[in-house]
Amino acid sequence: MSYAEAQLREQAQRVTAGRRAVIRALAHLGGHPTAAQVETAVTELSPGVHRATVYRTLETLATLGVVTHVHMTHGTTAYHLAARTASRAHLHARCRLCGAVVDLPPDLLDDVRERVRAAGGFEVDPAHVALSGTCADCTRLD
Amino acid sequence: MSYAEAQLREQAQRVTAGRRAVIRALAHLGGHPTAAQVETAVTELSPGVHRATVYRTLETLATLGVVTHVHMTHGTTAYHLAARTASRAHLHARCRLCGAVVDLPPDLLDDVRERVRAAGGFEVDPAHVALSGTCADCTRLD
DNA sequence: ATGAGTGCAAAGTGTTTGCAACTAT
DNA sequence: ATAGTTGCAAACACTTTGCACTCAT
Numbered sequence: 001m002s003y004a005e006a007q008l009r010e011q012a013q014r015v016t017a018g019r020r021a022v023i024r025a026l027a028h029l030g031g032h033p034t035a036a037q038v039e040t041a042v043t044e045l046s047p048g049v050h051r052a053t054v055y056r057t058l059e060t061l062a063t064l065g066v067v068t069h070v071h072m073t074h075g076t077t078a079y080h081l082a083a084r085t086a087s088r089a090h091l092h093a094r095c096r097l098c099g100a101v102v103d104l105p106p107d108l109l110d111d112v113r114e115r116v117r118a119a120g121g122f123e124v125d126p127a128h129v130a131l132s133g134t135c136a137d138c139t140r141l142d
Numbered sequence: 143m144s145y146a147e148a149q150l151r152e153q154a155q156r157v158t159a160g161r162r163a164v165i166r167a168l169a170h171l172g173g174h175p176t177a178a179q180v181e182t183a184v185t186e187l188s189p190g191v192h193r194a195t196v197y198r199t200l201e202t203l204a205t206l207g208v209v210t211h212v213h214m215t216h217g218t219t220a221y222h223l224a225a226r227t228a229s230r231a232h233l234h235a236r237c238r239l240c241g242a243v244v245d246l247p248p249d250l251l252d253d254v255r256e257r258v259r260a261a262g263g264f265e266v267d268p269a270h271v272a273l274s275g276t277c278a279d280c281t282r283l284d
Numbered sequence: 285a286t287g288a289g290t291g292c293a294a295a296g297t298g299t300t301t302g303c304a305a306c307t308a309t
Numbered sequence: 310a311t312a313g314t315t316g317c318a319a320a321c322a323c324t325t326t327g328c329a330c331t332c333a334t
Contacts, residue, residue: 014333016289036323050291055324057289073271075217075298076323093264102264108254115250121278122235122244128274129215136263156308158314178298192316197299199314217323218298 002027004081007066018053019061021046023081026067032078032092032101072101073132091126095135102135144169146223149208160195161203163188165223168209174220174234174243214243215274233268237277244277 004023008015025041026033033041039054058079061067068082070092078101083089091104109126116122146165150157167183168175175183181196200221203209210224212234220243225231233246251268258264 012334014288016333018290034323039323048291051323052292052325053290060289071215071217071274073213075213075219077217093258093266095264096267096270102262104258105261108257112250112254116235116246116273116275119247120244121281122237122275123277123281124235124273124275125238126273128238129271131258131266131268132213132270133258133264133266135265139263139265154309156313158308160315176298181298190316193298194300194317195315202314 003084004061004066007082008064011064013060013064017046018049019057021049022054022057022061023066026079026081030080032070032072032080034072034076034078036076038079068127070127071129073130078130089127092130093133094130095138096132097134097138100135100137101130104131145226146203146208149224150206153206155202155206159188160191161199163191164196164199164203165208168221168223172222174212174214174222176214176218176220178218180221210269212269213271215272220272231269234272235275236272237280238274239276239280242277242279243272246273 002023004027005015005020008019021042022038025038025045028045029037029041035055035058038058039051042049042054058067058069062069062079066082067079069077069079071077072094073096078092089106091106091108093102093104094100095102106127109124113124113126116124144165146169147157147162150161163184164180167180167187170187171179171183177197177200180200181193184191184196200209200211204211204221207224209221211219211221213219214234214236215238220234231248233248233250235244235246236242237244248269251266255266255268258266
């Protein structure tokens with residue numbers, strides 16, 4: 001039984017074929033797939049699971065904390081299974097040119113967070129959005 | 143003649159009814175409207191300008207540097223007329239609960255940028271994405 | 285048994301396209 | 310004159326909905 005599945009049971013949530021399929025697809029895909037990419041993978045790996053179920057399930061799993069989502073530039077949302085330990089959590093940056101997603105240390109924005117809080121009371125949630133920029137490779141080619 | 147219009151002429155770009163309409167709508171709206179909101183405003187203020195023109199024009203103006211765009215959480219892109227002076231540029235954060243957009247000092251992420259560059263060569267472009275979090279009001283109500 | 289979860293199909297949303305006609309330069 | 314812009318309508322990708330049915334518990 002996968003860790004994600006165990007998390008579901010712990011929270012007294014039902015473990016259904018659809019949910020298993022989504023979890024499996026996420027594990028299989030790795031990285032930071034969008035909802036649409038998860039949908040495609042689910043359809044391949046576990047035919048019969050409906051599109052709508054994938055979207056509903058991703059949302060549910062995100063609410064339950066089993067999966068994490070990050071908003072990317074250009075309007076997409078990326079999902080992945082939640083980190084097993086806090087130490088494995090991370091922030092994201094996405095290359096505006098090639099689309100590559102880079103992981104960043106989780107404490108990178110701690111100072112910024114503190115400064116913004118002090119300045120106006122806004123609470124920044126650094127993990128919720130990917131920073132934008134250009135990756136090393138693309139910068140080199142520029 | 144508006145400043146934005148002057149910028150167009152400077153770059154030898156045509157000043158058309160559609161472009162004037164988009165610039166006018168942006169000036170009228172202020173803040174950080176999405177493309178769809180600009181479309182609505184254009185349709186109101188300058189009927190006859192087509193939806194597709196608004197989207198194409200926003201993209202063109204963004205490329206020319208006449209307007210600036212910021213990617214927001216939840217998949218939308220917000221536009222505004224480019225700041226007349228560098229000192230008026232700013233970063234953005236969006237409240238995940240009420241959607242309010244807060245302006246932040248332009249140098250807020252300078253340190254982060256430097257650290258990320260040193261660590262892996264990724265060039266962060268802080269102005270291109272809005273940070274996410276909760277504004278002071280919504281934090282209070284939580 | 286019972287309510288949470290699902291498939292289905294359909295309708296959103298917001299955005300983009302190919303093309304012929306138009307117009308700012 | 311001639312390229313760049315536009316209107317149009319249609320297609321587009323992605324996501325969400327209402328409802329009846331099914332299945333995990």
